[in-house]
Amino acid sequence: MTGPGRPAGPAADTETTVLTAALELLLSEGAAALTPQRLHAVTGVARTTIYRHWPLPRDFLAALIAVAPHESPMPSGDLAADLHAETDLLCDRLRDKPVGAFLRALVTASSADPSCTALRHRYVNDLLEPFRAALAALGVADVEEATLAIVSPLLVDTLLLDRRVDRERAHHAVEDVLARLGAGSAR
Amino acid sequence: MTGPGRPAGPAADTETTVLTAALELLLSEGAAALTPQRLHAVTGVARTTIYRHWPLPRDFLAALIAVAPHESPMPSGDLAADLHAETDLLCDRLRDKPVGAFLRALVTASSADPSCTALRHRYVNDLLEPFRAALAALGVADVEEATLAIVSPLLVDTLLLDRRVDRERAHHAVEDVLARLGAGSAR
Amino acid sequence: MTGPGRPAGPAADTETTVLTAALELLLSEGAAALTPQRLHAVTGVARTTIYRHWPLPRDFLAALIAVAPHESPMPSGDLAADLHAETDLLCDRLRDKPVGAFLRALVTASSADPSCTALRHRYVNDLLEPFRAALAALGVADVEEATLAIVSPLLVDTLLLDRRVDRERAHHAVEDVLARLGAGSAR
């Protein structure tokens, strides 16, 4: 219905103001701080307005994830090299980048709101996807096992042990997978 | 109306009553439900009493972990067989046993209360310790890497992807480690 | 269960609702009943709302006193007659009118919260003021002494002895003051 009146002018930059602050809050204080009250206090945007834009708590996380860049910078030719590059990228994103905070936030949020688990699955799968693709292209037998063999130590180090990811071990794991691949194909 | 004053009769064993209910709550509704109010509603124990016993939220988790059994039932002779047994045990504990819930709870809790991270580290390390010990006894070069190679896929499956642990892949990972050990010693 | 959120419809006039009930409570149960909890139970207004309007206990008393009428209905010509009329009015207000309850409440409240003493002084002085003015107009030597000679027996009867004020004695006291005035001027 387009009667007389102002059509959907996306109007102010409220959204970006709030989401920027939301990201800062998420990184500095965790997912529990992502509350309308808190965002109002930080941004000055009225509480009412925030509720209008993101009625449910999970909407903040969803919006943040939607905004976050998913760049997979890998148009190389060498499949093995690509795998190493992808590993390097993930290590970077897990260190001081929002990925670690996002993972914690998603675990926390879905413990309170089951409707967040889907979000969490999507986010983790988006992290794993490049590895699955690369390993599938390499002809690995059990793609999922190989993917987790490379990625899961990094996640556990970050999420459960608060250790900095060990780049060397990560590449070592990649080489193991590739070695097993060669041995298998050579057999 | 029961009027003021302590109820007559010998006091019920408050601690076990509450902790039992707390465990049930943790398993059924997650860490966010582990609140004095909720425990009062479930157990009938007065809110005040609960605060008296566990003044801080983290005290519930600490008490539950302290109570939970840490049985490591493995006095076998064959080191490799022991590793497989330990793996089986962990798979069991991650399925329908409290371990998964504990991990989620610890991640959630330490996101709100930094003083819980120490608890989380201790708990995860207690999970990893048997593997570290077994692999060290076997003479593995990088014990930590091998431990995570076996355990971390299981944790990621449980914690982030809500998939049931894949026992077969777990044992496969154990064999890979053992095979690499043999190859390394043969080299 | 009505769910969260503000109830629909234009908000009832909360302030008058609560203050009316507060006055009734004060008269029927004394100052100790003037508590947010109690007012919530009586009026149905949410406890939170009550705290928003009157954050401190003394705010109830202040609001009630501010609302209570301070009518001094006396534009007569005969000064002596005016004094008797004022005395009658005070006797009325001390019987079954809120003044007695206010006095008790103010004594009670200022025993717990010293910031109420100022309120009490103001209230008592407002009671005494008409007498001071009338006696000053009559040229009484020690206005304060004469004022208290008339008023204080009434206050003590009401406040300390729970006796109904004795109108006859009050007027007798007025006449004594006037007589002494005549004797003094005649001397």
Next chain:
Amino acid sequence: MTGPGRPAGPAADTETTVLTAALELLLSEGAAALTPQRLHAVTGVARTTIYRHWPLPRDFLAALIAVAPHESPMPSGDLAADLHAETDLLCDRLRDKPVGAFLRALVTASSADPSCTALRHRYVNDLLEPFRAALAALGVADVEEATLAIVSPLLVDTLLLDRRVDRERAHHAVEDVLARLGAGSAR
């Protein structure tokens, strides 16, 4: 920590210990502070013990009043002089002596606990009694009116206006009563 159980040695004189502290508390913080909890904190006497000795809050006040000395130091011969002496005594007791605090406490307490009003009446009447007796002996017509004419200004000054009693005015009131008596008897 000495653990539960009655401590060794002959029990200290609990009653006087507690009542002494109670008096101090009453004078320094008002009647609202006369609570078992508070007295335990001050005296170290176990809460249980305090409840056993004074089950109701009003029991503290009753005990304190019972202990307080009611000395009426007046074996003179001259009735008028005795009245002035009694007035002086009351002025003294209302200044920095417990009487003022007792009065406030009794008003406060009876606003919460109606069973205290009887106590209050008794206490006030004990204050008035010497005056009533003296005035009756002098043959005053309306004893009650004369009593209040002398005493009530002092009480109002102390209780409602927080002013120091005006000794001069008090004696002036006494003389007024005596003068009226002479005039009446001379008529």
Next chain:
DNA sequence: ATTTAACCGAGACGGTACGTCCCGTCTTTAC
């Protein structure tokens, strides 16, 4: 130019939970 819809701000309100404090009763242990 005037309508008209979309948006924002400020704030009131009912409600739930929190963590604390105190109350008054009861138990247990010790003298």
Next chain:
DNA sequence: GTAAAGACGGGACGTACCGTCTCGGTTAAAT
């Protein structure tokens, strides 16, 4: 019998958020 220590249920307190709703004011199209 009396005292101390302490556990317990209960009630109230004051605070913090939450989520909903009302009421104005502004702005930018569309008529």
